[in-house]
Amino acid sequence: MRPDYLPARMNIGAIALHYTDFDTAMVQFGEVVKVEPNNVDARIALGVAYRGKKLFDKSRGEYEYVLKVQPANTAAVFNTGILFHKGMDKPDEGLKYYTRYVEMQGQKINQKDPVFGLMKEARDQIKTNGEMKDKEERQKLASDAYAPLLQKAVEAAYVKISAEFLK
Numbered sequence: 001m002r003p004d005y006l007p008a009r010m011n012i013g014a015i016a017l018h019y020t021d022f023d024t025a026m027v028q029f030g031e032v033v034k035v036e037p038n039n040v041d042a043r044i045a046l047g048v049a050y051r052g053k054k055l056f057d058k059s060r061g062e063y064e065y066v067l068k069v070q071p072a073n074t075a076a077v078f079n080t081g082i083l084f085h086k087g088m089d090k091p092d093e094g095l096k097y098y099t100r101y102v103e104m105q106g107q108k109i110n111q112k113d114p115v116f117g118l119m120k121e122a123r124d125q126i127k128t129n130g131e132m133k134d135k136e137e138r139q140k141l142a143s144d145a146y147a148p149l150l151q152k153a154v155e156a157a158y159v160k161i162s163a164e165f166l167k
Contacts, residue, residue: 006032006039013045017052025049040066044075051079051087059083077101078115091122091129098122 013028029046032039047062060083066076078101085094098119102109109115 006035010042010045013042013049017045017048020052022049022052026053038069040070040073040076044073044079047076047079047083051083054087056083056087059087072104074101074104077104081115081118085118085122085125091125095119095122095126 009028009032013025013032016022016024016028026046026049029042029049032042033046036042043062043066047059047066050056050059050062060080063076063080063083066073067080070076077097081094081097081101083094084090084097098115101115102113102119105113
């Protein structure tokens with residue numbers, strides 16, 4: 001591939017992402033990465049395309065690669081948070097990356113940054129998941145406590161019905 005085609009591939013890939021055409025985006029950014037393996041912008045965009053196709057391990061691999069070569073890359077940190085929170089349904093892990101992103105931004109971050117909405121959403125999801133887990137545990141404890149009583153009641157009813165039936 002001619003190196004002068006790479007900017008065109010980046011543009012086509014960006015347009016494809018904008019229109020959620022993840023297959024085209026994967027092809028375009030994948031071709032860029034073949035020629036320029038350390039192109040972090042292409043790798044992050046490729047990670048977004050993989051996430052869109054629910055190829056979460058591949059998406060994570062792209063973000064991890066970027067963070068290996070550029071540990072302070074805020075876009076990779078932010079997108080990893082989204083991957084865990086939204087893609088992999090692990091809001092607690094996502095929240096860790098969101099928090100790291102905010103810390104990395106420092107004074108530059110605006111209170112209107114979308115990360116704050118995502119952080120609230122992740123916290124709410126964590127709380128809801130915890131409440132659901134508590135409810136399930138309480139239901140199991142109640143079920144376990146009543147099971148022997150229910151079994152005895154069934155046995156007593158069986159004995160009574162059998163005795164009356166055999167008269």
